[in-house]
Amino acid sequence: MTNTDIDRISNIIRTQDILRRHDFNFKKKFGQNFLTDHNILSKITQTAELSKEVNVIEIGPGIGSLTQYLLEEAHEVMAFEIDKTLIPILSETLAPYDNFTLVNADILKIDLMAAIQNFKNPNLPIKVVANLPYYITTPILMHLIESKIPFAEFVVMMQKEVADRIAAKPNSKAYGSLSIAVQYYMEASVAFVVPRTVFIPAPNVDSAILKMVRRRSPLVEVKDEAWFFKTMHSSFVHRRKTLMNNLQAAFGKENKAEIEQYLQKAEISPSIRAEALSIADFAKLADALLPLKN
Numbered sequence: 001m002t003n004t005d006i007d008r009i010s011n012i013i014r015t016q017d018i019l020r021r022h023d024f025n026f027k028k029k030f031g032q033n034f035l036t037d038h039n040i041l042s043k044i045t046q047t048a049e050l051s052k053e054v055n056v057i058e059i060g061p062g063i064g065s066l067t068q069y070l071l072e073e074a075h076e077v078m079a080f081e082i083d084k085t086l087i088p089i090l091s092e093t094l095a096p097y098d099n100f101t102l103v104n105a106d107i108l109k110i111d112l113m114a115a116i117q118n119f120k121n122p123n124l125p126i127k128v129v130a131n132l133p134y135y136i137t138t139p140i141l142m143h144l145i146e147s148k149i150p151f152a153e154f155v156v157m158m159q160k161e162v163a164d165r166i167a168a169k170p171n172s173k174a175y176g177s178l179s180i181a182v183q184y185y186m187e188a189s190v191a192f193v194v195p196r197t198v199f200i201p202a203p204n205v206d207s208a209i210l211k212m213v214r215r216r217s218p219l220v221e222v223k224d225e226a227w228f229f230k231t232m233h234s235s236f237v238h239r240r241k242t243l244m245n246n247l248q249a250a251f252g253k254e255n256k257a258e259i260e261q262y263l264q265k266a267e268i269s270p271s272i273r274a275e276a277l278s279i280a281d282f283a284k285l286a287d288a289l290l291p292l293k294n
């Protein structure tokens with residue numbers, strides 16, 4: 001047995017001991033899969049490139065395994081945890097730290113802009129680092145992005161399949177509206193893949209760490225942002241259909257000739273599929289179709 005094996009097993013034993021002493025029951029509905037592997041925890045923290053000049057928001061600290069690493073490296077950590085039965089555990093595991101704030105709440109119901117004012121130094125850059133609850137990965141990312149807080153970056157663990165979709169490039173099966181919704185604001189890349197065996201209990205999917213760095217300004221300039229997202233989503237509704245078919249379904253068959261004329265203006269073929277269009281193409285498309293907005 002190597003030293004790494006011994007470390008791994010002793011961490012699992014320590015985690016199980018805390019859970020047993022607190023009579024903790026895992027709640028599947030909250031997506032509770034706790035990390036036990038210190039190599040992975042340390043790799044996540046390194047990927048986030050923290051310093052004492054950075055504040056961190058963590059979503060779902062669980063029993064505080066990742067939180068301890070973040071607290072060592074960051075100025076301050078504010079964590080949002082929905083499960084109140086984890087509060088006494090976190091009070092124990094994070095007792096040595098005075099740079100930790102726990103908010104017992106559903107992250108999706110939090111006014112993030114108001115919450116970040118409670119950092120001791122709210123002017124420091126903020127990074128989001130978390131092992132996300134997988135059942136609400138996309139709503140959480142959208143909630144963070146739509147808060148309009150200028151987060152410096154997100155380093156978050158999620159289901160590998162979702163990470164691949166977010167980081168996907170055009171002409172791939174994984175590329176779609178989620179890739180564009182995120183990449184419009186952030187540069188996304190899969191940092192590393194995480195095996196199921198490092199969690200208690202083991203999830204039934206593979207996981208990946210996705211790093212998303214905020215762009216100074218959105219990737220493309222559009223005349224009307226809400227319209228850009230609407231036309232983009234409409235284009236992907238039926239992936240196997242052509243762009244023209246999707247646009248007609250969204251904006252009316254009676255507008256066929258008009259849509260064709262706008263596509264021609266944008267130099268986009270009506271018979272192409274949405275997955276072949278880059279984000280810049282979608283920007284051109286949305287601007288050209290703008291007269292169709294009621």
Ligand SMILES: C[S@@+](CC[C@H](N)C(=O)[O-])C[C@H]1O[C@@H](n2cnc3c(N)ncnc32)[C@H](O)[C@@H]1O
Pocket residue numbers: 030031032033034035036059060061062063064065066080081082083105106107108130131132133134136
């Ligand atoms: C995958 S676990 C990660 C736990 C811990 N960070 C770790 O890596 O071991 C997800 C955590 O998110 C919490 N959670 C689930 N839904 C939540 C929500 N809507 N708001 C805040 N926390 C939530 C769960 O209770 C759980 O602690």
